[in-house]
Amino acid sequence: MAPTNQVLVKESSNVRTIILNRPKQLNALSLEMVSRLLELFHAYEKDPSVKMIILKAEGRAFCAGGDVAAVVNDINKGGWKVGTDFFSKEFTLNYLMATYTKPQVSLLRGIVMGGGAGASMHGRFRVATDNSVFAMPETALGLFPDVGASYYLSRLPGFFGEYVGLTGARLDGAEMLACGLATHFAPLEKLSSLEDALCKANTCDPIVISNIINEYSITPKLKEKSQYFRLKTIERCFSRRTVEDIIYALEKENAKSMDDWISWTIQSIKKASPTSLKISLRSIREGRLQGVGQCLIREYRMVCNVMKGEFSRDFFEGCRALLLDKDKNSKWEPSKLELVSDNMVDHYFEALNDKDWEDLKLPARSNLPAYAISKL
Incomplete structure (x- = not known):
């Protein structure tokens, strides 16, 4: 595939800086972008002259997610299987990043949501800044936190991952650093100097790279009302077994204070899709006990079941209400948590009964997931 202007590349000695370049769409990942990123990451891994990848973006967002409106449009025209190509490539890219043999440094200016989190959280270094905003808002879209989120959310302190995944809560850069989603925090005014220093470093040694980033980094103070100070309440409520139990625990807390x-x-939580909430909670819980590859294979099954729409069409309704008509008035079906049975939830985790469909085939990789070893 020929290079496109949706993904730019800057070469400086041993470093390749990959720049997401759809600023008007907040760098939402198109199939073209995902395909190009896969091509570049494969090529740079094989190229001995490349020692480090920097990933950043043009405009005011790092990446607002996958371009799901385009995926839904394609599905409406050509059937649900049309959407599988986008997700299989995106999840393969996530796995490649998670097991990459060279350091990836993601500079997270602005919005980092959904697919944007998938393109950065699996990499070795994740540098948040003053205007970073992280969220996984999928339950409001009738989807679930995908792109390997069941792997990295389940590894946050306590039950903070369940909280972030079910509510779509937005975290600022200081909160991202505190919970481990970011490995460093560099003030905005130092970001370009940090990038220059990395481009001159001529190293693939993660300890040396971490020390360079440290020179430009600070530990920001959490805001007085930071969600991260609510870990004990989150632990009490989001550790519960079911979504209904979580809401009940929250309502009890609310009655007290x-x-x-x-x-x-x-x-x-109450505004989100009941089906999405139930499959999301189970996904994050299962992710605690699985490797990143297992999480992505399972999430691919889940997303294909969502696109097939056999048990619920909430994904299409959520996209209609939030992205297309923008009336923010989603009509979920089933409409209540109690109408979503365990049996219905089970279906999302099963292989699809379709002769032309197959599980996600991830490439054989030898490297450990970067996320598990990113705190140097």
Whole structure:
């Protein structure tokens, strides 16, 4: 595939800087972008002259997610299987990044959501800054936190991953660093100097790279009302076995204190797709006990079941309400948590009964997932 202007590349000695370049679409990942990123990451891994990859973006967002509106449009025209190509390539890219043999440094200016998190969280170094905003808002779209999120969310402290995954809560750069989603925090005014220093480094040694990033990094103070200070309440509520139990625990907490944050948390969950909430909770719980490859293979099954729409069409309804008509008035079906049975949830985790469909085939890799060893 010929290079496109949706993904730019800057070469400087032993470093390749890959730049996401759809600023008007907040760098939402198109199939073209994902295909190009896969091509580049494969090529640079084989090239002995390349020692480090820097991933950044043009405009005010790092990446607002996968271009799901385009995927839905393609599915509406050509059937659900048309969408499988996008997700199989995207998840393969996530796995390649998670097991990459060369350091990836992601500079996370602005919005980092959904597919944007998938393109960065699996890499070795994740540098947040003053205007970083992380979120996995999929339950409001009738989807679930994918792109390997069941792997990295389940590894956050306590049950913070369940909280972030079910509510779509937005985290700032300081919170990203505190919970481990970011490995470093560099002030905005130092980001270009940091990039220059990395381009001159001529090394693939992660300890040396970490020390360079440290020179430009600070430990920012968490805001007084940071969600990260709510870990004990999150632990009490989000450790519960079911979504219904989580809501019940939150409502009990709210009756004691009438807290704005708890009220917001309850409302965020209640507005989301009941089916999405149930499959998301189970996905994150299963992710705790699985490797990144297992998580991605399972999430691919789940996303194919979502696109097939046999048990619920919530993904298409969520995209209609939030991305297409923008009336923000999703009509979920089933409409209540109690109408989503365990048996219905089970279906999302099963292989599809379709002769032309197959499980995600990930390439054989020898490297350890970068996320598990990123805290140097």
